Amino acid sequence: MSSISSRRRLIYRVALTSVAHLSKIAIGFIFLKLVAVYLGVDGMGQLGNFMSAVTFLALLAGGGIVNGVIKYVAEYRLRPHALVRFITAAKTYSLFMCLLVFVVGVLFSKPISGYVFKQEGYYWIILILSVAQFGFAFSNLVTGTSNGLHDTKTYALIQVIGNLLVIPLAWVLIRYFQFAGAAISVVLFYLVYSFPALFFYYRFSLKQHIRGWSFDRGQFKSLMSFSMMACVGAISVPLVEIVVRSALVHEVGYAAAGIWQASIKLASAYMGFFVVFFAAYFMPLVSAQKDSAYIGGLVFKFMRIAAGVFLVGG
Numbered sequence: 001m002s003s004i005s006s007r008r009r010l011i012y013r014v015a016l017t018s019v020a021h022l023s024k025i026a027i028g029f030i031f032l033k034l035v036a037v038y039l040g041v042d043g044m045g046q047l048g049n050f051m052s053a054v055t056f057l058a059l060l061a062g063g064g065i066v067n068g069v070i071k072y073v074a075e076y077r078l079r080p081h082a083l084v085r086f087i088t089a090a091k092t093y094s095l096f097m098c099l100l101v102f103v104v105g106v107l108f109s110k111p112i113s114g115y116v117f118k119q120e121g122y123y124w125i126i127l128i129l130s131v132a133q134f135g136f137a138f139s140n141l142v143t144g145t146s147n148g149l150h151d152t153k154t155y156a157l158i159q160v161i162g163n164l165l166v167i168p169l170a171w172v173l174i175r176y177f178q179f180a181g182a183a184i185s186v187v188l189f190y191l192v193y194s195f196p197a198l199f200f201y202y203r204f205s206l207k208q209h210i211r212g213w214s215f216d217r218g219q220f221k222s223l224m225s226f227s228m229m230a231c232v233g234a235i236s237v238p239l240v241e242i243v244v245r246s247a248l249v250h251e252v253g254y255a256a257a258g259i260w261q262a263s264i265k266l267a268s269a270y271m272g273f274f275v276v277f278f279a280a281y282f283m284p285l286v287s288a289q290k291d292s293a294y295i296g297g298l299v300f301k302f303m304r305i306a307a308g309v310f311l312v313g314g
Helices: 002-063 066-076 080-107 109-117 120-148 152-191 194-202 217-252 254-287 292-313
Strands: none
Touching (some): 002 109, 002 152, 066 080, 066 217, 080 109, 109 120, 152 194, 217 254
């Protein structure tokens, strides 16, 4: 009976994670279609650098510690005092990193706009992004905590509700404000998750215990290692995209760069399913385990599941 119950829980969590990310893929497709219809492939090409910049900041918002939050919350979930201490430290660390990015964004908004948009007139969009990244970080903390607690339902609901909210807003912005509206929509694509995340935060049973702020040197040091790992991925991938896109624009124009951008987004959405699955479900499952043989068995088990889903998706 226990093995059947465990299998059912696995299927339930996999299904929730799948629905959450599939909804994100679907919304991503619709967003790309809106940009293509109202701005054309040239607009997609012009928007590409900003998409990469927002993706970069969404990954690094609050220090890029979402995987660290998942790991340590899963590890401390049966030790309430240690859990509260960690979440308080993670919240403090995340706020500090957000303030640092905010100051840089405000001070260098015009040069950043010149590099990303090829004109400094859109500096105000960089200012909006500098404020919005506080919301990115907050939703990362809430979803990371829910995943670490094996609360896949909360994670899935935040994703699905956020995805449903963004499309009507994006349609209005792109239709009536064209390129500037599309750029703001890219920011909203990540910011909307903070609204359902706020609702679930207020329902969190430990909320009253984590209202303060805490500078914990040991926890900060642990979280900083996750920030360093996130920086490598968050900087390298968008940077390569920006270099390739700039070369395409220079050699064959914005239209070709727009087609390439759309292809990259479709591929990223598909591969992102597996990244989310392992981060949201698999990592919390193994974080608290010490038996390497048991972990090895789980790795092969989930590799078979991922391979099957990958083939069906392909």
